[in-house]
Amino acid sequence: MTVDDSGPVSARPGRRELLVAAAMAARLTWRAAPLATIAYGLVALTTAGVPVATAWLLKLVIDRLTADDAGAGVAGPAVLMALAGVAMAMLPQLGNYLRAEIDRAVALAAEDRLYGAVERFVGLANFEDPVFLDRLRLAQQGAATPAQVVEAGFGLLRGAATLVGFIGSLSLLNPMITVLVLLTAVPVLAAELALARRRAGVLWQIGPAERREMFYRGLLDSVHAAKEIRLFGVGGFLRGRMLAERRTANRARRRVDRRVLVVQGGLAVLGAAVSGAALIWAIHAARSGQLSIGDVSMVIAAVAGVQSGVNALINSVAQAHEQLLLFNHYVAVVDAAPDLPVPARPVELPVLSEGIEFRDVWFRYGDEHPWVLRGLDLRIPAGVATGMVGLNGAGKSTIVKLLCRFYDPTRGSITWDGVDLRTVDAAQLRQRIGAVFQDFMEYDLTARENIALGDLSVLDDPERLHTAARRAGVHDLLSSLPRGYDTLLTRLFFGESDQGNPETGIRLSGGQWQRLALARAFLRDRGDLMILDEPSAGLDAEAEHELHTRLRQHRAGRTSVLVSHRLGSLRDADQIVVVVDGVVAEQGTHAVLLAAEGEYARLFRLQASGYQPEGELVLEPGRG
Numbered sequence: 001m002t003v004d005d006s007g008p009v010s011a012r013p014g015r016r017e018l019l020v021a022a023a024m025a026a027r028l029t030w031r032a033a034p035l036a037t038i039a040y041g042l043v044a045l046t047t048a049g050v051p052v053a054t055a056w057l058l059k060l061v062i063d064r065l066t067a068d069d070a071g072a073g074v075a076g077p078a079v080l081m082a083l084a085g086v087a088m089a090m091l092p093q094l095g096n097y098l099r100a101e102i103d104r105a106v107a108l109a110a111e112d113r114l115y116g117a118v119e120r121f122v123g124l125a126n127f128e129d130p131v132f133l134d135r136l137r138l139a140q141q142g143a144a145t146p147a148q149v150v151e152a153g154f155g156l157l158r159g160a161a162t163l164v165g166f167i168g169s170l171s172l173l174n175p176m177i178t179v180l181v182l183l184t185a186v187p188v189l190a191a192e193l194a195l196a197r198r199r200a201g202v203l204w205q206i207g208p209a210e211r212r213e214m215f216y217r218g219l220l221d222s223v224h225a226a227k228e229i230r231l232f233g234v235g236g237f238l239r240g241r242m243l244a245e246r247r248t249a250n251r252a253r254r255r256v257d258r259r260v261l262v263v264q265g266g267l268a269v270l271g272a273a274v275s276g277a278a279l280i281w282a283i284h285a286a287r288s289g290q291l292s293i294g295d296v297s298m299v300i301a302a303v304a305g306v307q308s309g310v311n312a313l314i315n316s317v318a319q320a321h322e323q324l325l326l327f328n329h330y331v332a333v334v335d336a337a338p339d340l341p342v343p344a345r346p347v348e349l350p351v352l353s354e355g356i357e358f359r360d361v362w363f364r365y366g367d368e369h370p371w372v373l374r375g376l377d378l379r380i381p382a383g384v385a386t387g388m389v390g391l392n393g394a395g396k397s398t399i400v401k402l403l404c405r406f407y408d409p410t411r412g413s414i415t416w417d418g419v420d421l422r423t424v425d426a427a428q429l430r431q432r433i434g435a436v437f438q439d440f441m442e443y444d445l446t447a448r449e450n451i452a453l454g455d456l457s458v459l460d461d462p463e464r465l466h467t468a469a470r471r472a473g474v475h476d477l478l479s480s481l482p483r484g485y486d487t488l489l490t491r492l493f494f495g496e497s498d499q500g501n502p503e504t505g506i507r508l509s510g511g512q513w514q515r516l517a518l519a520r521a522f523l524r525d526r527g528d529l530m531i532l533d534e535p536s537a538g539l540d541a542e543a544e545h546e547l548h549t550r551l552r553q554h555r556a557g558r559t560s561v562l563v564s565h566r567l568g569s570l571r572d573a574d575q576i577v578v579v580v581d582g583v584v585a586e587q588g589t590h591a592v593l594l595a596a597e598g599e600y601a602r603l604f605r606l607q608a609s610g611y612q613p614e615g616e617l618v619l620e621p622g623r624g
């Protein structure tokens with residue numbers, strides 16, 4: 001997969017989008033964990049108030065200790081100070097617990113909503129779009145962020161409350177020093193916010209490089225890629241590319257880190273100068289009797305408090321901004337429009353009795369892609385076995401995918417007993433179809449589950465399960481596994497100690513997996529339509545012959561579409577359709593097409609010649 005720098009993923013969201021994302025984060029958090037959120041808000045506000053209260057209590061204690069009646073009335077504030085100390089020790093622990101609780105609840109709800117939204121995409125186009133896939137990956141990371149956005153919001157509140165508390169306290173003691181502290185706080189805030197924006201900008205800028213790095217890393221530890229990487233010896237090349245992407249990202253980070261160093265260094269000097277000046281002024285004012293000693297401690301606490309309040313504010317803004325950028329991808333996926341038009345009132349799909357008809361169907365995978373189907377007219381009569389042949393790229397699998405409504409035709413229509421597929425519920429259509437695709441799935445589950453995914457009701461119906469497996473010629477194999485049908489067909493979930501123990505899971509061969517995929521489809525073979533797109537590519541000659549014989553028996557009188565490059569396996573089909581460059585070039589029975597001496601006859605003879613010594617020609621390839 002390539003990572004595209006252009007397109008919606010790299011379109012940086014504006015303020016409006018971020019506000020929409022913040023509102024959704026707040027809603028999600030509130031719905032997922034209302035009580036914990038209230039409790040966390042209270043903890044945040046208390047945490048903000050305690051330092052201000054402590055500073056006042058300290059001032060009171062010092063003033064009373066240094067008063068003429070030394071120590072009178074000091075016990076009350078001292079006890080309150082001790083209680084404030086206990087609160088300050090406890091509140092962060094309580095805050096951490098509540099935060100973890102909110103994180104867990106919100107991440108669960110967010111993930112549920114994200115995958116609910118992904119499931120609503122009934123077509124395939126989104127899953128083949130690298131920009132969408134990229135966005136989906138970021139959305140998965142974003143699903144963990146709404147709670148953090150809300151926490152940053154509380155952090156903002158906490159910082160602001162502390163700031164207001166100390167500025168208010170300071171203004172009671174001396175308006176001038178308050179103005180001075182405020183004057184220094186404003187440029188600090190402005191500079192830090194600019195830095196936070198710059199940091200977020202860099203994160204955004206290096207996003208594509210990081211995603212490419214992730215892609216190379218994924219290749220280096222992928223079992224699928226391992227064979228070719230070793231065979232071609234390209235591990236070093238891929239590692240080099242991965243590290244080059246990391247270096248690009250590092251350079252951008254270093255630039256911003258240097259800026260942070262300079263700006264924050266300057267601000268720290270400024271902050272220290274203001275604190276020093278305030279301290280000198282306070283001591284001077286105390287000596288001249290303008291301030292009490294308690295006031296001096298208050299000034300020191302307030303100056304430090306204002307500075308820490310400013311820091312808390314900035315950190316929260318930076319955190320919220322960063323998380324919102326990520327969460328924005330989540331919002332984009334969750335709020336995405338349906339990929340295929342969903343009729344408000346889907347038409348009921350009749351039991352197939354007449355047939356399926358493609359009328360002048362034009363199709364391309366996107367505006368930027370070439371036409372794959374170019375005005376295709378095709379009739380698949382009910383109760384008839386249709387074979388489909390054609391060269392690589394002719395459009396056969398595309399026809400199959402349109403039949404399942406994974407896409408809608410760009411122009412023209414496909415009707416099922418006269419009902420346009422665009423007007424029916426895609427889920428209802430698919431319930432009527434059994435299918436095996438070229439690129440069938442191998443699930444890291446038990447054998448039973450691998451088959452039952454074709455119809456979950458058979459999970460507890462061994463009879464039907466075994467019948468499907470028998471028909472796919474895989475029952476004997478599965479029965480002989482260490483745990484029979486309950487054997488895991490993967491070793492993915494086991495640790496070191498399970499090495500070499502076949503009881504914990506086994507691996508199947510390519511052809512055995514293919515039989516399993518067939519068994520899955522056979523669970524639906526009483527459906528209206530059976531589609532087999534290259535079902536025998538991984539099967540040995542004997543198994544292929546057996547499969548086709550069984551298919552003929554079981555599908556007799558039923559509608560099926562069988563796509564195959566092994567023309568011998570199609571010769572008994574009721575009609576054979578030859579697809580050339582996205583249109584039906586020839587159609588008829590094996591005998592009719594052979595007699596026509598067209599593309600089918602050419603392909604058939606070519607294949608048949610490969611099975612015979614030179615000179616002899618037997619027209620029955622693919623028959624075990």
Ligand SMILES: Nc1ncnc2c1ncn2[C@@H]1O[C@H](COP(=O)(O)OP(=O)(O)OP(=O)(O)O)[C@@H](O)[C@H]1O
Nearest residue numbers: 128365369372390391392393394395396397398399
């Ligand atoms: N998801 C896709 N996005 C863009 N183009 C695609 C996609 N799938 C297929 N194509 C293109 O559509 C054309 C037809 O492909 P299709 O898979 O339908 O051919 P086919 O007849 O089934 O070929 P084969 O015999 O190799 O399986 C090809 O040129 C292919 O590159």
